[in-house]
Amino acid sequence: MSDSSRDTAEGAGWGAAERGTYRALVPARTEQLSWLSPKTLWAARNGVLASLFGDPTGRTRARWAAQRAAAGAPADKVVRRDDPDRFSFLVIGDTGEGDEPQYAVVPGLLKEGRDTRFAVLASDVIYPVGSADDYGDKFFRPYRDYPAPIYAIPGNHDWYEDLGGFMRVFCDDAPPLPPEPAARPLTGAWLRSLLWHRARPDDGRHLDEARKLRSAPGQQAVQPGPYWAIDAGPLRIVGIDTGLLGTVDAEQGAWLREVSRGPRPKILVTGSPLYVDGEHHPCAIEGGGTVDDIVRDPAHRYVAAIGGDIHNYQRYPVEVGGRTIQYVVAGGGGAFMHATHTIPRVSVAGVTEDDFRCYPLRGDSLAFYSGLYGRRLRLRRFFTLTQDEATAVVTERLGVRPGRAPATAARVTRRTRLVAGLLGTGRRPDRRRRFRLPVRKLYTQVFSPGSATYSPPFFKCFLRLDVTPDAVRLRCHAATGNRAQEVDPPVEDEVTIPLG
Template sequence: MSDSSRDTAEGAGWGTPEPGAYKGLMPNRVEKLSWLNPRTLWPARNGVLASWFGDPTGRTRDRWVEQRRAAGAPADAVVRRDDPDHFSFMVIGDTGEGDDPQYAVVPGFLKVSQDTKFAVLASDVVYPVGSAGDYGTKFYRPYRDYQAPVYAIPGNHDWYDDLQGFMGEFCDAPPPAPQAVPRRLSRAWLRSLLWHTPRPPDEQRLAEARQMRSAPAQQAVQPGPYWAIDAGPVRIIGIDTGLLGTIDAEQGRWLREVSEGDVPKILVTGSPLYVDAEHHPCDIEDGGTVDDIVRDPAHHYVAAIGGDIHNYQRYPVQVDGRTIQYVVAGGGGAFMHATHTIPPVSVARVGVSEDDFRCYPLRGDSLAFYSRLYGRRLHMRRFFTLTEGQARSVVAKRLGISPTRSQAEPAAVTLRTRLVASLLGAGRRPGPASRFRLPVRKTYTQLFSPGSATYSPPFFKCFLRLDVTPDSIRLRCFSATGNREQELEPPVEDEVTIPLP
């Protein structure tokens, strides 16, 4: 097994290693998205409109679910498989934009996923607006050689076209009948004037794309945008958190029902419940939260895996004398969200400390990545660019934590490295430039990160493999850097064995 980023800088993808072979998998012409381009921003306006004029996704989701049930989908939305007691499956989230970072994940994913029974895509299958016409290059082509079914839960980007692309490709569902026109001058009417509606796809191109995953072993039709899968000794439950990261009352009722019983359960959600050292329990429309359901000892949840945030994080949370693994797994190919902005983890009431916490990329690698990005974009490479050693050392000093790559020689922490770390928000601690931080975290996420994806390694992408037995689940996070060495032997960045009750 090759070194991971916790072992060496080369294991993280730094240096001048041999490029991977992933480019041979890509189409000849690749569109590079820019979220600073009005042609990209305008079709993705529905999230903003939902926050201003009310979120209609609950009602739209109900119509999709009713349509699927009328077509014969099981009323309880449970997929009952015949997997053995010992089996494996993959989880990969926020798979990307059809460009270099997404395809760089594919060789390692195919190698690690051999003999797995199925895969789950956790949030944001297709960027930027979930259009059916984008599924060819952003779903069918990259995963055409994965010889098992793929199930998915939608993310907010999949909802930007009212879920039509997602429901057509994963649920074989035609568009529902148009809704009645809202009362004039109401909030819903104002929203409808600006609402982005999907354009009809090119059916011939879509049919050609579907042929890339047309083998019988690859087929699966899921019951709707939220579902449960009974697989071997576990139940995997996927929920749809829509545009704004909440679930409607009907889905909440269903979630409570499918969570009952003694079978160990894993939640997969588009909105992680613990992320960036903060708790986001996910509200349910008629009261309560998703995390209330996960924490209830009668439901026997052992893990909750969320997408949406484009990196890997794990929090082993103590709940009534047992441990639930809360995981962020959105690093499947889209632009990278920073980890160096995460403060030292200390969530005392649930027993999670910095020593328990895991993330990928490591905070130092994240800072080095963003320093290069800003140096390039602002044409100030000499000032901004930090080596991985400089970034690792300044992050450790600034956050008061031990350097993760402990066997590496520490680099001197200078005024420049401290200033760059402060400007880029390392640890979000006060510093000399704290008033003048550049947008890296929330603002950067909303505007600049998607437009600043890099197209050369290291990419710091990741995916999960879960090996299930009647007694335990072995969860491993594998990295994908875009370099040849990590393609041939994907490094394990994190591993935990979860006992089953």
């Protein structure tokens, strides 16, 4: 097995390594999506409109569910497969920017996933707004050689055109919804409707041609709607749709309670992680209760909850009533990298820093961003930190053990401390500051979306889950963009989850 980022800097993708073969897969004309472009931000405005004038997602989702039921989808929204008691599947989160970082994941994914029974895309299948005509280069082409079915749950970006593209691709070419009645003038709903982004009338004209890239019988999958359950071997996988704002409507909440009953072990896949960046986000259900209430109920037998939306890997083993539930963030499937060096020292729900895992390591994340902003601001000598310098200053600020033993002893200087602070490196919770800039929030909302680069290391990842009647082995595999990690994708984290 090849070195991981926890072993060596080369295992993380640093150094003068040979570039991977993924570049041969990338289309000749590739869009380099800019999240700082006014055009992109304007197209993706529906999330802001929903937060200001009311979120119509639940009502629209219910209409999609009713349409699928009328078309013959199972009332319980359960896909019943014939998988054996021992099988494997993949989980890939936040994939579809359609550029080099997404395609860099493909060679390792095909190698590690060649014997898997299916894959699940966890959130944000297509950026920026889920258009049907973007599926060609951002879904069908990258996964054309994956031989098994692919199921998906939508993320907020898939909802920016009312989920039309997603439903056409994953739900038996569902026809467009009829328009809703006009809202009363001068109401919030009326203002929202005036500004609401909608799909082009001719969107999807290239979809039939794109489907030919994944047309083999063994690749086909039809799911009951944007939320579903899959019975596979001894396991039930439950996928929920958290819409534009990371919440669940009452109808889906009632379904989730019903489908979670019974003794079968379960894994939740959600568009919004329940634990992320050292914080608990239980995910509210309209009418009362939370998704995490359902996950924690021992009668429901959830063993893990995997969420996308945040573009890195994190794992929190939370003790609940004498058992451990693995809460995982798995959003590193292709989109820009969300920083991990901004995560403070972890202490949440009994999970300490010693229990917590993330990829990329915080030191690698800080080194990546210091180099990026050194280049952009033309201040390389000031901003750029070596991997060992970044690891040393993160270790000092958080008071934690380094994720990787440094190759050379690096001294923490005033400059490295200042750069780490400017770039939002987390601090110990017991360290007080009179003035606190909202750097973590800025990194998530502004700096990270502008961090896409097109040369390794990319710090992407995917999950392989190996299921037996007794346990699930979950492994996080890295994709750096270098040839060495394509040939033998390193394991950045591994945990065995009992099903008993």
